[in-house]
Amino acid sequence: MAKRTSSSNRPPPSRPPSSLLPLIGLADRSILTRLVITGCVAATANLISLMSLSAELSGWMRGEVLDTPFLIFCLSLLVSYAFAKRFVSLTLTTAFSALAGVRRRFLRHVTLGGHADILDLQAKRSFDLGNHHLERIAALLPNLSIAANMMLVAAVAYLYLWTLSTVGATLLLVAALLVGGWYVREAQRTRSLLGNAKESELRMLQGFSELVGGNAEVKLGKARRDELTQAVEADVARWEELKRRHGRNLGELFSWIATIIIGFSAVFVFIFPRMGAMSVSELPLVTSVILFLARPLSKFLNAVPDYVAAEDAAAQLTALLGTMPALEYEPSRTARAPRRFSSIELRGVSFAYRAGLRPEPFVIGPIDLSIPAGSVVGIVGSNGSGKSTLLRVIPLLFRPDEGQVLLDGQPVETDRLEAYRDLFCAVFQDHHLFTRLPQGPGFDAELFREMLAYLKIDHLVPDTGNGLLNRDLSKGQRRRVALAVAVAEGRPVVILDEWTSDQDAEFRTRFTNEIIGKLRALGRTVIFVSHDGDVSSVCDVTIRMTNGRMTNDRMTNTETIDGSTDMPAATAASRPDMGSASDPAMACLQETA
Numbered sequence: 381m382a383k384r385t386s387s388s389n390r391p392p393p394s395r396p397p398s399s400l401l402p403l404i405g406l407a408d409r410s411i412l413t414r415l416v417i418t419g420c421v422a423a424t425a426n427l428i429s430l431m432s433l434s435a436e437l438s439g440w441m442r443g444e445v446l447d448t449p450f451l452i453f454c455l456s457l458l459v460s461y462a463f464a465k466r467f468v469s470l471t472l473t474t475a476f477s478a479l480a481g482v483r484r485r486f487l488r489h490v491t492l493g494g495h496a497d498i499l500d501l502q503a504k505r506s507f508d509l510g511n512h513h514l515e516r517i518a519a520l521l522p523n524l525s526i527a528a529n530m531m532l533v534a535a536v537a538y539l540y541l542w543t544l545s546t547v548g549a550t551l552l553l554v555a556a557l558l559v560g561g562w563y564v565r566e567a568q569r570t571r572s573l574l575g576n577a578k579e580s581e582l583r584m585l586q587g588f589s590e591l592v593g594g595n596a597e598v599k600l601g602k603a604r605r606d607e608l609t610q611a612v613e614a615d616v617a618r619w620e621e622l623k624r625r626h627g628r629n630l631g632e633l634f635s636w637i638a639t640i641i642i643g644f645s646a647v648f649v650f651i652f653p654r655m656g657a658m659s660v661s662e663l664p665l666v667t668s669v670i671l672f673l674a675r676p677l678s679k680f681l682n683a684v685p686d687y688v689a690a691e692d693a694a695a696q697l698t699a700l701l702g703t704m705p706a707l708e709y710e711p712s713r714t715a716r717a718p719r720r721f722s723s724i725e726l727r728g729v730s731f732a733y734r735a736g737l738r739p740e741p742f743v744i745g746p747i748d749l750s751i752p753a754g755s756v757v758g759i760v761g762s763n764g765s766g767k768s769t770l771l772r773v774i775p776l777l778f779r780p781d782e783g784q785v786l787l788d789g790q791p792v793e794t795d796r797l798e799a800y801r802d803l804f805c806a807v808f809q810d811h812h813l814f815t816r817l818p819q820g821p822g823f824d825a826e827l828f829r830e831m832l833a834y835l836k837i838d839h840l841v842p843d844t845g846n847g848l849l850n851r852d853l854s855k856g857q858r859r860r861v862a863l864a865v866a867v868a869e870g871r872p873v874v875i876l877d878e879w880t881s882d883q884d885a886e887f888r889t890r891f892t893n894e895i896i897g898k899l900r901a902l903g904r905t906v907i908f909v910s911h912d913g914d915v916s917s918v919c920d921v922t923i924r925m926t927n928g929r930m931t932n933d934r935m936t937n938t939e940t941i942d943g944s945t946d947m948p949a950a951t952a953a954s955r956p957d958m959g960s961a962s963d964p965a966m967a968c969l970q971e972t973a
């Protein structure tokens with residue numbers, strides 16, 4: 381049986397120089413190609429307009445009047461305008477295509493990642509965080525795409541400057557690297573303030589959710605209220621301070637930009653001619669190129685803090701993607717759940733959680749169990765004995781570390797996993813009631829309404845005509861609706877985990893006296909966990925779990941639920957008087973709608 385794998389076990393990857401650029405690699409290839417071509421055309425047009433400008437200037441300096449450069453200048457300016465516009469919009473399209481790629485990855489991991497890993501990961505929080513980082517990058521993109529265009533213009537102007545004054549261009553490069561390095565470091569330092577503010581913000585949000593989630597307890601207990609309130613207040617103050625320092629640093633950085641650019645021009649005009657690094661005749665040309673460079677350079681420098689912020693968000697996003705659960709299988713378009721089966725069998729199955737905060741991980745098994753189609757299997761045992769865990773192992777939501785699960789005698793390997801799981805529907809303890817009813821043909825709307833009436837909840841769940849479900853219900857009522865949905869989905873095996881735990885006395889009694897019989901009559905195999913007294917009278921197989929082990933195979937009507945019989949793990953057998961799905965009558969019963 382496949383071992384649980386999780387990318388969280390892998391060693392952390394070494395941090396690449398940029399996290400943003402590899403993300404861009406997720407963008408649609410054709411958009412990327414168009415972006416590169418558009419960028420090249422815009423850059424060439426920019427270069428031509430700059431060269432024609434310089435040619436005209438040189439002409440004037442020589443006392444000549446040249447007509448052609450102006451025409452070329454106008455044309456190239458027009459082309460560069462059109463392509464720069466396109467370049468900016470394509471940069472945005474590329475970036476959003478990449479972000480959509482990340483979202484699709486998240487979707488694949490949440491639907492195809494291992495269930496146990498998703499629970500470990502507290503996936504909802506991870507996906508919320510992922511979306512938060514995506515939104516941060518998306519908000520910075522317009523500024524960054526304009527800066528990318530400006531970088532293109534600056535690169536072209538710089539190349540041209542190189543042809544005019546190699547020494548000047550080299551010195552400019554050295555100065556730009558030094559000042560740029562300092563500037564990026566400062567921007568990163570400013571940025572780290574934001575990172576720390578984010579940490580405070582997340583803690584603060586956690587505090588708020590504790591205050592809301594435990595509102596009743598907090599209102600009743602002053603000590604706990606004070607403790608939580610003080611913690612949130614401390615984080616609010618820290619967040620405020622860090623944001624203030626970030627704003628101040630950002631102001632300082634921006635004021636440096638203007639100074640740096642003017643400083644560059646001054647070096648060319650005041651210093652280079654004196655050093656003999658440039659002739660006076662070259663000065664007007666070089667100065668004109670520097671002035672041409674000034675705007676894109678200032679735009680670019682302005683965007684550096686945004687770039688650093690986007691890099692940070694991309695790094696966190698990449699780290700998050702690295703912790704996503706490994707995909708269990710590739711979904712099949714053709715695989716269909718078997719419409720009938722004879723038996724499900726667990727052979728020597730064991731499963732271990734990760735230890736987490738426990739000194740030792742909790743293990744269930746080894747378990748040998750046979751579940752004939754159409755049978756009713758009851759699982760009993762004390763709190764924490766592994767009943768709910770077993771309920772998730774049987775449908776292979778938790779994949780065993782050892783042993784095998786067999787369907788009709790055949791081991792369920794990864795290629796049949798999707799179809800096998802489709803045999804089951806479940807109302808777990810922490811079940812989720814979806815906002816909409818299933819819309820596919822497999823859902824029997826008539827049976828759904830019939831079940832609602834049978835469970836005396838139909839008056840609260842009106843047929844809205846658009847599949848929307850009223851979920852403003854009590855816990856017990858929600859469980860009844862969840863059971864009606866599960867039954868109407870028509871899957872052959874129904875799993876119920878302490879379904880009666882929130883039910884009133886009437887429904888607790890009806891569960892064992894009637895509801896299980898009704899499910900059996902509908903041809904369903906029922907596997908349920910219960911704490912409700914002796915359930916063996918309605919079960920073909922009753923399993924007792926004790927500290928992760930199956931301790932006896934069948935309870936008699938005289939045994940009590942909390943009896944301490946501690947027999948070795950055994951193979952549970954179906955009741956001999958009970959028909960098995962291997963006989964034709966039973967198999968017919970198993971056929972699902």
Ligand SMILES: Nc1ncnc2c1ncn2[C@@H]1O[C@H](COP(=O)(O)OP(=O)(O)OP(=O)(O)O)[C@@H](O)[C@H]1O
Binds near residue numbers: 765
């Ligand atoms: N996500 C998890 N990670 C690690 N250990 C877990 C996890 N969930 C449950 N456990 C551990 O597994 C053991 C069995 O839990 P399980 O929910 O299967 O018990 P149970 O028999 O259904 O209990 P109850 O009757 O209280 O519902 C518990 O001791 C618990 O500490």
